[in-house]
Structure formats: C-alpha cells, structure tokens
Amino acid sequence: MIVLFVLGIVLLAYAAIKGVTRHEVRWPALVVGLILTVLMGLGLQRAQERHFLMAKVPVEKTQKIAPALTINGIKLITTQKASDGELRYTYTLGKKSYQTVTQNAKTIVKTADKQATLKTEVMTYQATSGWRRFMLLGQETFEKGAATYTLSVPKDWYFVTTSQAKTLQNMVKDSKAGIAKEVAAEVKQQFADKAKADKNFIKNKDAQTKLQAQIVTDVTNKANQALDQAMLEKIQSWHN
Structure with a gap:
C-alpha cells in the first residue's frame, strides 16, 4: 500500500505540475492519483489499527508439565496476582519453573485425567499471499495477537498462592521437628x-537398633x- 500511496502522490504532483506549466488538467492522472492517495491512505490507517489485509493464523503448542512444588507428596500449582489483577500460574517444565503471562492473554483451567498439560494458543496475523505481501510492502507482515493458555491438571493437584505454599512448607518443617521430639520420647x-521386661535388652544392641528403627x-x-490431613484441610479452607 505504501508503494501505491506514493504512486498516487506522484500522479497528483504530475497533474499539478502539468496544470501549472501547460495550463491543462490531466484528468486521468488526477483521478487515479486522488483515488490511490485516498484509498491507500485509508488502507494504511486500517492496517495499523485492524490488521488490514492480514489473515488470522492460530499457532498452537501443547506441553507436558509438572507441578511447581510437591510438598509432602501433595502436588501444587502456585499462583501470583499480576499488576493487572489477573493470576499468573507457575509450573515446572523439565527442571525449570515458568509462569503464564497476563498481558494480552488469558488462562483457562481444566481438569485432566492423568497427564498435566499446558496448551498455548497465540493468534497471529500474517500476510499469507504474494498480493497481500505486496500491498503491505514496507509494513509488518507478521504480528502477534492475544494468547490463550489452557492449563489441564489432574484432580489431585491443587492451586495455592506463593504465600500459602510457604505456609505448607512451614507445616512440614514443624512436623519434622515434632517427629524428632516424639521419637526421642x-x-x-x-x-x-x-x-524392665527383659534384663538382657540393655546388652542386646541389635534388639535396641531394631526397636529404635x-x-x-x-x-x-x-x-x-496427620500432616497430610492437616495440609489438605488447610488447602480446602483457602478455597472455601
């Protein structure tokens, strides 16, 4: 469109020059130049605002994911509120942690049967033909649009905030300290x-080791x- 827009301006300039120098109106150049300038000008404006002449092309990717944390066998996806008020979800992929984004994106949470997955769909706008690429010459021919995350997790996974996850970790720490005291007692x-029941027990190191174990x-x-029950009750209380 830029090429045709410039061509329209050139034709208008040509018609104007001829009109001044020869005192005659070059109607074909004037009309074509005016049409090209107006239409291509509107087209350029629309191209910037509405992905004019671009086709919608969704790009999808599905990945198997692991929980952000596993605390005492309980699998957790952690959440954090972003600056726009929407939730960001943290998960693990391989050995690294990742978060969903909220800017120009939304997250849908679903229940999966077994394997947890994250499906990412990004709507792109592309000039998919030679004619469209010609019309958009000098402009972007590929743009990213909104993204949609579909987070599918098993029923025995739970969603907690980062601060709630720390609370659960502290519960585990307190439980371990209690175990040490209880074992000693x-x-x-x-x-x-x-x-008292067996006088030989004091001398029997194997029996002592076995009993202690x-x-x-x-x-x-x-x-x-007891910890599992307490943690599940705590998680349930956060969701009530």
Missing part, C-alpha cells in the same frame, strides 16, 4: 519398658498421615 519410654518408622508414618 518414645525411644526413652519403650527402652525403659523393654529393660521401628519407633522411627511408626512415629514418622503417624506424623505424615
């Missing part, structure tokens, strides 16, 4: 009980079950 109590396993399993 149980070892002291059960060793004393065993020593069993105590650690029992206390840890019990604490982890």
Whole structure:
C-alpha cells in the first residue's frame, strides 16, 4: 500500500505540475492519483489499527508439565496476582519453573485425567499471499495477537498462592521437628519398658537398633498421615 500511496502522490504532483506549466488538467492522472492517495491512505490507517489485509493464523503448542512444588507428596500449582489483577500460574517444565503471562492473554483451567498439560494458543496475523505481501510492502507482515493458555491438571493437584505454599512448607518443617521430639520420647519410654521386661535388652544392641528403627518408622508414618490431613484441610479452607 505504501508503494501505491506514493504512486498516487506522484500522479497528483504530475497533474499539478502539468496544470501549472501547460495550463491543462490531466484528468486521468488526477483521478487515479486522488483515488490511490485516498484509498491507500485509508488502507494504511486500517492496517495499523485492524490488521488490514492480514489473515488470522492460530499457532498452537501443547506441553507436558509438572507441578511447581510437591510438598509432602501433595502436588501444587502456585499462583501470583499480576499488576493487572489477573493470576499468573507457575509450573515446572523439565527442571525449570515458568509462569503464564497476563498481558494480552488469558488462562483457562481444566481438569485432566492423568497427564498435566499446558496448551498455548497465540493468534497471529500474517500476510499469507504474494498480493497481500505486496500491498503491505514496507509494513509488518507478521504480528502477534492475544494468547490463550489452557492449563489441564489432574484432580489431585491443587492451586495455592506463593504465600500459602510457604505456609505448607512451614507445616512440614514443624512436623519434622515434632517427629524428632516424639521419637526421642518414645525411644526413652519403650527402652525403659523393654529393660524392665527383659534384663538382657540393655546388652542386646541389635534388639535396641531394631526397636529404635521401628519407633522411627511408626512415629514418622503417624506424623505424615496427620500432616497430610492437616495440609489438605488447610488447602480446602483457602478455597472455601
């Protein structure tokens, strides 16, 4: 369009020069130049505003993703509010963490059967033919439009904010500290009980090691079950 717009200006200039120098009107040059200048000028304006003469071409990509965090076996996608008030979702791809964007984009969350995926669809505008590329000569022939993210995750994955994820991590830390104290108390109590029931227990290092290992396993399993329940209840309370 720039070429034809310039051609229109040249024809108008030619008609004007002839009119001044020879005192005659070059109607074909004047009319064609005027039409080209007006139409191509409007076309250039529309091209900047409405992707004029470009075709919509969606570009799609689907990737398998992993949770942003796994805390005590609970898989989490973390969220963070962007400056525009929309949520950004953090996930893991390979060994790196990524976030969805909110500028000129939206995210749709769906439930998946097994594999978590992120489908990215970007609407592009392209000059898909030689004629369109000629008409847009000197202008952009490829532009990116809005993006749509479709985040599909299994039912046993949860969405929490980054601050809520820290709360869950602190719950794990407190639970581990409690396990150490509980193990120490149980070892002291059960060793004393065993020593009363069996005088040889104090000298039997293998029996002591076996009992201590069993105590650690029992206390840890019990604490982890309680922690899982507490964490799930905490997550549910955030979504109520």
